[in-house]
Amino acid sequence: MVIVKRFWVALVLLALIGVSFTAATISVSPAHAAACFSSFTNKTTADGLGDIVVNGVYAVGSNVYAATNGGLSISTDGGATFTNKTTTNGLGNNVVHGVYAAGSTVYAATDGGLSISADGGATFANKTTRDGLGSNNVLGVYAAGSAVYAATFDGLSISTNGGATFTNKTTVDGLGNNVAHGVYAAGSTVYAATDGGLSISADGGATFANKTTADGLGNNVVRGVYAAGSTVYAATNGGLSISADGGATFANKTTADGLGNNVVRGVYAAGSTVHAATNGGLSNSADCPSSATASSASSGTPGIFLAVNPALVGTSVTGAPIYCGAEGIQPNSAYTLSVQSVTNSALTRTVLDRGTVNSQGNLDERVWLGALNPGSYKIVMTGIHASGSQLVLTNYITVDATGSIGSVSAESQQPFLN
Template sequence: MQKRLSFEKVFLPAFKASIQRLMAILAMVVCSTAAHAQIFAQKTPANGLGSHAVNGVFASGTTVYAATNNGLSISTNGGDSFTNRTTTHGLGSSAVYGVFASGTTVYAATNGGLSISTDGGTTFTNRTTTHGLGSNSVWGVFASGTTVYAATDSGLSISTNGGTTFTNRTTTNGLGSSTVNGVFASGTTVYAATNGGLSISTDGGTTFTNRTTTHGLGRNEVNGVFASGTTVYAATWGGLSISTNGGVSFTNRTTADGLGGNMIWGVFANGTNVYAAPAGRLSISTNGGASFTIMTSANGFTHGDTRGVFVSGSTIYAATVGGLFISLDLPTVTAVNPSSGSTLGGSSITITGTNLTGATGITVGGVACSAFSVISSTSATCTTPAGSAGAASVLVTTPGGTNTANSLFTFAAPVTSTAPIPTLSEWVMILMASLMGMFAFIRLHKKLK
């Protein structure tokens, strides 16, 4: 009997506590690993997009512009919902291939000209060959100040007066082909992605020097281009070609390096993070393009044929033929108040952090809160579960993932009284002493009267 009591009262509680601690550690490891996984949300015509087919995307703050096959769709709430603009609002064509914005000025590359808005995309004025464009089929656009570059089917058209008039550049000026699919500029250096190579100008687009497979490009057909300093990225029909010497020579990356396809439609880079839009699923590199990871359905990326990619802050926007995919930011937890509570649970705590909206669960020490509520994107409340004494990790799970493990909360054993409990005879003595004192007080009170 004594051995049974020893097992149930000593060993069993200790065993349960050990298991609970192990589960908490496993939860932290799993959540920490999951935190590194990028999760995407898909936007479609149900969210206001003009079409499922999105050819290009641009974002600034919470304003997102999606170039679709049936209009330019604009969101002012980070992509939650869109308002679509078409020829009714002044676009040259509802088939929009590219978009760029600077402040309230929006440029839409359409199949019927370059459409420019100065009121944030409410209305547009269209520019055509009448204004100097090489062709009314405009595949891409880039702007810097009052200089506007339009990649057209018949040349690179450049305006120095905000798009009022254009001067067109062709093979006569050194372009590899007059079919220009994309354009990027930095200062007086202009990069034109053509059907005959990547053409680079160092005099603002007056003359060009052309780069081809001879210089390391995957193919001479170049769909898009991006540059940062002396690093140049060319999206070709045969891979993503990367130069670290300003475009003098290139190293080509293909599916062998992890890309989702060799036909690359667009590219974006931010530091050592490189984002490639192949005729497959979005591919992301975190080592400057040496190797890539393909986004799959496990990341929420449920559609292939990525046509363009843009990154703003920590948010990735991928234009595909199946909609616009927007990455969801991971939640963070920076503080918990109060920072400690009883191991018995039941403490009400306030969690402070970021990206908490849409939380689907909150755990403390690896155990789900008995109740929780999201107050805002930076605040949530939780009723703690029972836990083992010691530091505990507070983890918030949202559609974007789970925050990294921490030790922001501490479970403390409840304080119990060590004072002895009086016996029955002691209670009788206490009662008698109290009664004697009360009678003595009454007699004294009568004498004084």
């Protein structure tokens, strides 16, 4: 089970952009805009960044990694201060385009290769074309287990042994273009953002099918990609293109929908919140899921929300995301997120996440389910209303014999947790 604090990560992303920007918002209610973004503190070289030009950022827990034009800057105190890593520490080049981390392993996409650290970023070993990379100009990186994906200037390079060696994929394998700006993977599905379209593989990167403007992309130059379930987001030179059918077709969002600029350089999504890095600023959507509030004292906001995307039906329950949060409930109050078998009531309730909301009574995060046996399950989110009343929302899902989600119910309110 993995938890992403998406509200905090969004703040960090904004805080690390060392240039002026305007924030555009897609379909955000005033209440939600206020709840999602309040104020920001900008970090610069005075705080330890290698350069004020920050090309990418990743955060997990209190560790923040900033890919800059002057090195990889690492914070262990939530972004308050940074220590900068350079070629002296083993980086292939001080220009770092992207970064990813998993545990103590840190991956830095540099202009001189893919630099990998096994000690939290203290030292790096650099991988180059000698190790199978398509190019030493690495523009993006992603890793999942022993699989490492490097988006390079001359192909998508894939490692199945933790980055020791790579096999390079090109247009011969179905990529839209050999210039790969970004990469994301979920299970055996691999997404490559290229100069010639969004290339999608269903076989772990062996072969790719390419999506272009003919499939609804805003532009064939795709600079970034992210996916959650069957929803795929492509950052293009002509807008943010969103697919609800696994990448088969796309609907494009532009400045007419609130984007700061139609040139979108990166995208990240968590639940109903989408962050698009554009040439005109960081554009954020913050639409809440349906049934977003629950309260025994109030039928509207403030309240809690819980969502399991019905589009996940037919996909594996393992790794399926659950989105939960709160707005304006009792400050610093406790919340829980749990799953319990309905089919076998003898099984104990498993707590997926618990903690406290912030001092404004807000919470916004995503939790991934683990493997579940076939049967019916209820997913329960609890919180405390500002009045002191308990809030409870429940989703029901079924898991079939193959381990896939068979059905998802709408959220329902109940007066107590069994």
